[in-house]
Every structure is written in C-alpha cells, then in structure tokens.
Amino acid sequence: MIETKIALKNAGKIAPDSLSEYESVGGLNAFRKALKMEPLDVLKSINESGLRGRGGAGFSAGLKGKFTDESMCRYCGQKYIICNADEGEPGTFKDRAIMENDPHLLIEGMLIAAWAIGATTGFIYIRGEYTDSIQKIQRALDNYYTEAWLGKTFDTDDEFKLDLEIRLGAGSYLCGEELTLIESLEGKRGYPRIKPPFPAQHGLWQKPTLVHNVETFAHMPFIIENGADMYRQYGTENSPGTKIFSISGDLNRPGNYETEMGVSLRELIEIAGGMKDDIPVKAILVGGAAGSFVSDEHLDISLCYDSMKKVGGVFGSGAIMVLNETRNLLDFMADIMEFFKHESCGKCIPCRVGTAQLALMAHEIKSLDKDAVYVRLQKMQSEAEYIAANSLCPLGASPIIPISSFNQHLKDKI
Numbered sequence: 001m002i003e004t005k006i007a008l009k010n011a012g013k014i015a016p017d018s019l020s021e022y023e024s025v026g027g028l029n030a031f032r033k034a035l036k037m038e039p040l041d042v043l044k045s046i047n048e049s050g051l052r053g054r055g056g057a058g059f060s061a062g063l064k065g066k067f068t069d070e071s072m073c074r075y076c077g078q079k080y081i082i083c084n085a086d087e088g089e090p091g092t093f094k095d096r097a098i099m100e101n102d103p104h105l106l107i108e109g110m111l112i113a114a115w116a117i118g119a120t121t122g123f124i125y126i127r128g129e130y131t132d133s134i135q136k137i138q139r140a141l142d143n144y145y146t147e148a149w150l151g152k153t154f155d156t157d158d159e160f161k162l163d164l165e166i167r168l169g170a171g172s173y174l175c176g177e178e179l180t181l182i183e184s185l186e187g188k189r190g191y192p193r194i195k196p197p198f199p200a201q202h203g204l205w206q207k208p209t210l211v212h213n214v215e216t217f218a219h220m221p222f223i224i225e226n227g228a229d230m231y232r233q234y235g236t237e238n239s240p241g242t243k244i245f246s247i248s249g250d251l252n253r254p255g256n257y258e259t260e261m262g263v264s265l266r267e268l269i270e271i272a273g274g275m276k277d278d279i280p281v282k283a284i285l286v287g288g289a290a291g292s293f294v295s296d297e298h299l300d301i302s303l304c305y306d307s308m309k310k311v312g313g314v315f316g317s318g319a320i321m322v323l324n325e326t327r328n329l330l331d332f333m334a335d336i337m338e339f340f341k342h343e344s345c346g347k348c349i350p351c352r353v354g355t356a357q358l359a360l361m362a363h364e365i366k367s368l369d370k371d372a373v374y375v376r377l378q379k380m381q382s383e384a385e386y387i388a389a390n391s392l393c394p395l396g397a398s399p400i401i402p403i404s405s406f407n408q409h410l411k412d413k414i
C-alpha cells in the first residue's frame with residue numbers, strides 16, 4: 001500500500017500562508033457547496049461517510065454532529081465549535097503537519113461543521129509550544145477575515161456567520177481531554193469534568209459544543225466536495241478514509257505518512273524506509289503512551305479500530321513507535337509510567353497515588369531476575385486495574401492499556 005492523501009493532499013504543493021493558492025487547488029469549493037445544501041444534509045453526508053474522530057477515541061463524527069445539532073435548535077441560542085489542536089499524546093505529531101502545511105484546510109473544515117450544527121463562535125486550542133502552527137493558523141485566520149469568509153454574515157436563511165480565534169494550551173496532557181480543554185478555555189484550572197453530560201449538551205460555558213481533532217476537521221471538505229461514497233472507497237468498512245500515522249523510533253525515515261486505514265504495520269514500516277541498520281523489530285507501541293504494545297508477530301495486523309481491538313489493544317491517535325531488538329523494554333515501560341505520574345492532575349487519590357506507585361514499581365523491576373519481573377508485572381497490572389476502576393477521568397484508565405498489552409504480547413521479549 002502506498003501513501004494516499006486527503007488531509008495532507010496540499011502539503012508541500014502550496015504556500016501555507018496564501019488563501020489564493022489554497023483556492024487555486026480547489027480550496028473553499030466544499031464550503032461553497034455546503035452553503036447551498038441544507039445543514040441537515042451536510043450532517044447526513046458526514047454521517048454516511050463513516051468518518052470517525054481522529055483524536056483517539058474514534059467516535060462517529062456524524063453522530064457527534066447530530067447530537068450537538070439536536071441538543072438545541074439553531075435559532076435558540078449560542079453553540080460553539082472547538083478544534084482540539086493540543087496534540088499531547090507522546091509520539092503524535094500529525095496535527096502540526098496539517099496546521100503548518102495547509103492551515104486553510106482545517107479552517108474550511110471548521111466552517112463546514114459550524115454551518116452544519118449552527119455554531120457561530122469557535123476556538124482553535126493549540127499547544128503553546130507549537131509556535132509554527134500558531135503562526136500559520138493565525139495567518140490563515142487573518143486571510144479568511146480579510147476575504148470575509150470569517151466574521152461575515154452569509155446570505156443564507158438563518159444569516160450564518162462564524163468567528164474563530166486561537167487559544168493556547170500550557171503543556172498539560174490532560175488539557176487535551178475535551179472537557180478538561182473546555183475548563184481551560186473558560187480560564188479555569190485544567191481539572192476534568194465528570195461525563196456525562198457530554199460537550200454536545202453542556203460544553204463551553206454550558207452551551208452545546210462540537211469538539212473535534214484537527215485531522216477530523218481536515219477530512220470534512222473532501223467528504224462534502226466528493227460525497228460520502230467516494231470517501232468510503234478508502235480504508236475499511238468500519239474505519240473508512242485515510243489516517244496520518246506519526247511513525248517514530250528505529251527507522252530509516254521516521255515521520256508523518258498518510259495512508260488508507262487498514263495499512264499493515266509491515267507496510268507502514270516499509271513506507272518509513274524500513275528498520276534502521278536492518279536490526280529487526282522487537283516491539284511496537286500503537287497509539288502513544290495510552291496505547292497498546294504489539295510484537296514482531298503482529299506486523300501483518302491491519303491498522304484500524306477493529307483489528308487493534310482483536311489483539312486486545314486500542315488504535316488511539318495513530319502514533320506508531322517502533323523499537324528494535326537492542327531496546328530495553330523495561331526502560332521504555334518505566335518512561336511511560338513516569339509520564340502518567342507527571343501528568344496526573346492529582347484531583348483523585350487512586351490516580352495521584354497509584355500512578356506514582358506504578359512508576360516506582362516500573363523502576364524497581366529493572367533490577368529483578370526474570371521470574372520476579374513476571375510476578376511484579378502481574379502486580380502492576382492489578383494495581384492499574386484498580387486505578388482504572390476508581391479514577392475520575394480517562395487518564396486514570398490509561399496506564400492499564402500499555403501494561404496489560406505488554407503482559408499479553410511482550411513478556412517473552414524482556
């Protein structure tokens with residue numbers, strides 16, 4: 001399988017700061033078309049395309065749009081749209097590829113989604129370290145305002161208009177979680193809210209809010225312009241379309257590669273230039289720190305939501321970290337546990353104390369003999385299960401994913 005591009009189709013081909021270059025390659029055709037459609041038909045098209053959110057959970061974008069649309073009539077009050085550009089999952093660096101290469105595409109996707117649900121104000125929440133992305137997105141917003149695509153009332157029955165602005169994240173992993181992000185946008189400390197209610201009902205300032213990842217919005221212009229059937233020609237039945245994989249580790253050409261959903265790990269490694277110095281694969285972490293481990297026995301697994309489930313794993317953000325045979329897996333596991341300890345917000349005790357305990361155990365394990373390591377790994381798994389069952393938010397439920405998949409697939413490779 002070779003690269004197939006939807007979200008990165010213009011990358012490297014147009015100047016990212018030029019709206020006219022974006023229009024010269026068909027930019028804004030989709031939004032023009034959407035404005036002539038009924039908002040409900042736009043939502044229907046997104047639903048029929050089968051697009052699933054690219055932020056990690058893989059929830060249906062069509063359903064999320066429908067819930068936000070239905071939670072309040074479009075003339076009855078304020079609705080918001082938010083782009084999650086926090087990109088905090090370790091090993092994930094795909095959203096910045098869109099923002100730095102084709103920022104107008106992301107904003108066109110937001111215009112389409114805002115029109116569909118009747119949102120009139122929106123925010124792009126970008127991680128503060130992404131200075132290039134911030135600059136490129138700001139330039140694109142300025143272009144859209146100058147050319148009156150933003151801040152202008154369109155000649156539609158309900159006088160639709162959208163205002164968009166950037167807000168910066170301050171480096172908290174948890175603030176990438178949609179409700180915590182909303183708290184942060186409201187100017188509060190980055191503590192999570194209890195779900196439900198979901199943002200579709202009670203989001204920003206308690207108003208209906210549609211939150212999507214950068215890559216999800218970047219697929220919407222293609223779907224509206226070409227139709228759901230065309231989109232479904234790419235990818236698999238339950239995971240249609242393409243995906244940008246951020247692939248890193250012991251490879252010749254680590255980077256971002258966009259392919260159809262369903263590409264195998266083996267094919268992806270080949271696209272990334274193969275293993276560095278031809279040293280064979282030992283382990284692969286799919287989906288970032290909150291993702292799952294597989295081993296060299298799973299190289300033919302197809303990368304999509306369903307097949308990862310079959311091996312007891314998650315697909316997550318699409319980050320792929322490849323480790324060769326020389327790597328110490330226990331060191332790697334300890335780094336992951338340190339990450340969760342550092343990012344726990346401390347609001348609830350099982351996660352605050354538990355993630356610190358897991359990090360301690362992951363370090364201690366490194367000096368034990370093999371049999372003792374197996375016993376300790378099992379102990380870490382039951383601790384992580386307890387934390388997952390008794391924590392307030394999904395961060396507390398995350399360490400169990402790498403630990404259990406490690407125990408399932410990598411115990412013999414230590």
Ligand SMILES: Cc1cc2nc3c(=O)[nH]c(=O)nc-3n(C[C@H](O)[C@H](O)[C@H](O)COP(=O)(O)O)c2cc1C
Nearest residue numbers: 053054055084086087088176177178212213216394
């Ligand atoms: C701890 C944590 C961190 C997250 N970080 C991000 C992030 O950096 N970017 C992102 O798009 N989604 C992140 N998510 C997922 C969001 O909560 C949410 O599902 C996503 O923004 C929805 O967009 P989508 O429908 O396009 O997938 C995170 C979730 C959790 C639990």
Ligand code: SF4
Nearest residue numbers: 346347348351393396
């Ligand atoms: S589970 Fe962890 S990150 Fe989530 S609220 Fe509790 S302490 Fe904070």
